[in-house]
Amino acid sequence: MRLLPLAFTLAAAAALGLAATYAAVTQSRGLDVVSAGAWQGWPRSGTTQADPYARAGFARSGELPLELADGLMFLATHDSAGAPLDGRCDLRISGPLPQARVWTLTLMDAEGRLIANDAERYGFTSNEVVYRQDGTIDIVLSPRARAGNWIPTGARGRVKVALRLYDAPFSFSSDTGGGADLPRIATERCP
Amino acid sequence: MSAAIPPWLDRLFVGRRRALPRTARPPVLIRLRRALGRLPAAAPAAVLLPLATILVLAGITHLVSVLAMPTLAERSAYQRLSDIARPNTLTFLPDASPSGMVLPMTDPAFVSAVCLYDLGDHPLRVRVPATADYTSVSFYTSRGVAFYALSDQAAGRVIELDLLSPAQRAALPEDEEITAADRLVVESPSLRGVVLVRAYARYNDTRPAIRRQLEAASCMPS
Numbered sequence: 371m372r373l374l375p376l377a378f379t380l381a382a383a384a385a386l387g388l389a390a391t392y393a394a395v396t397q398s399r400g401l402d403v404v405s406a407g408a409w410q411g412w413p414r415s416g417t418t419q420a421d422p423y424a425r426a427g428f429a430r431s432g433e434l435p436l437e438l439a440d441g442l443m444f445l446a447t448h449d450s451a452g453a454p455l456d457g458r459c460d461l462r463i464s465g466p467l468p469q470a471r472v473w474t475l476t477l478m479d480a481e482g483r484l485i486a487n488d489a490e491r492y493g494f495t496s497n498e499v500v501y502r503q504d505g506t507i508d509i510v511l512s513p514r515a516r517a518g519n520w521i522p523t524g525a526r527g528r529v530k531v532a533l534r535l536y537d538a539p540f541s542f543s544s545d546t547g548g549g550a551d552l553p554r555i556a557t558e559r560c561p
Numbered sequence: 562m563s564a565a566i567p568p569w570l571d572r573l574f575v576g577r578r579r580a581l582p583r584t585a586r587p588p589v590l591i592r593l594r595r596a597l598g599r600l601p602a603a604a605p606a607a608v609l610l611p612l613a614t615i616l617v618l619a620g621i622t623h624l625v626s627v628l629a630m631p632t633l634a635e636r637s638a639y640q641r642l643s644d645i646a647r648p649n650t651l652t653f654l655p656d657a658s659p660s661g662m663v664l665p666m667t668d669p670a671f672v673s674a675v676c677l678y679d680l681g682d683h684p685l686r687v688r689v690p691a692t693a694d695y696t697s698v699s700f701y702t703s704r705g706v707a708f709y710a711l712s713d714q715a716a717g718r719v720i721e722l723d724l725l726s727p728a729q730r731a732a733l734p735e736d737e738e739i740t741a742a743d744r745l746v747v748e749s750p751s752l753r754g755v756v757l758v759r760a761y762a763r764y765n766d767t768r769p770a771i772r773r774q775l776e777a778a779s780c781m782p783s
Contacts, residue, residue: 379615383615384619394623430630432636433666434757437699439709440710440712440759441697484658484659492657493670498764536697
């Protein structure tokens with residue numbers, strides 16, 4: 371008679387534990403998250419000090435994270451006001467960028483795939499983008515063609531943006547101080 | 562006149578009124594709180610003990626499965642690359658495009674090549690001439706942990722280094738002029754892994770030229 375409750379307990383424990391693992395490896399990129407405004411970075415995930423969650427996530431996804439001496443990636447899935455990034459809206463990424471030899475900004479759909487478009491434009495690099503007078507950037511993500519720095523979103527629902535800084539002379543091992551030096555993301559117009 | 566509400570309509574309204582919750586608070590929460598309040602009185606040991614057991618076992622399952630993931634994962638970067646690349650040779654990765662990329666989250670602005678290494682027999686010699694733009698070499702274990710990276714800024718015209726296993730490194734004579742010979746020695750924590758060679762193409766049309774420059778790179782057993 372004690373066998374059934376025991377089996378149920380074990381099954382429930384296994385289901386709960388594996389569900390938590392699945393959620394962790396699909397959602398998280400590590401525990402050492404550094405937030406700067408809308409952006410999140412994981413500086414230690416590209417080092418040998420990567421925590422077990424980062425290791426598990428990368429082993430499952432097959433991604434090779436940027437080694438910290440090479441560069442650092444920031445991801446944004448929400449705008450600066452906290453709303454999820456919606457590819458059907460006009461999204462504006464504007465503001466100053468930290469010192470780096472090269473930076474690239476890449477638009478992806480929710481699964482991390484590039485979004486097909488006729489212009490073959492998936493993002494901007496520090497050499498392609500047209501800067502404003504004061505050296506800041508101003509990039510618009512929109513399903514409709516726009517003047518200036520425009521990345522087509524293909525009217526996807528959820529999108530995310532990766533900002534990669536290469537050969538950046540600063541250290542991100544501690545907090546970056548409230549996101550003063552990463553660009554703002556604003557949702558401007560939704561259909 | 563006929564101001565009276567037809568009985569069917571009245572019934573409809575009564576039905577609606579009953580469907581509304583009696584209080585403003587969601588009844589689920591109230592029921593939950595009452596259940597929690599009754600819990601110690603009802604059957605403390607009979608309910609709480611299995612519950613605690615489930616939670617503890619679930620925690621253990623979670624930790625073990627997270628720690629085991631790197632060894633159990635079947636589509637890790639090393640395994641994906643084994644399908645398209647031979648060990649100890651440099652293989653170019655197809656450009657990242659909407660139809661897919663070999664490794665997820667690859668920066669589409671870069672030309673990438675990989676070299677799967679196996680230090681079982683010999684150390685690996687990596688030689689990457691700097692291209693016209695940012696060039697970097699990064700090293701990963703077969704489980705995808707990054708352990709070293711070097712860019713052309715730090716290395717100069719040619720990125721040149723020897724990758725050794727811990728045993729090979731220990732066997733190196735201390736006084737050999739290997740470090741003096743302007744050659745970097747890097748120790749790999751694992752016998753197998755991935756060397757990722759990347760070069761930045763600032764515009765789409767400079768990509769073929771960057772790729773040609775990167776073709777001069779090599780990785781071979783030494």
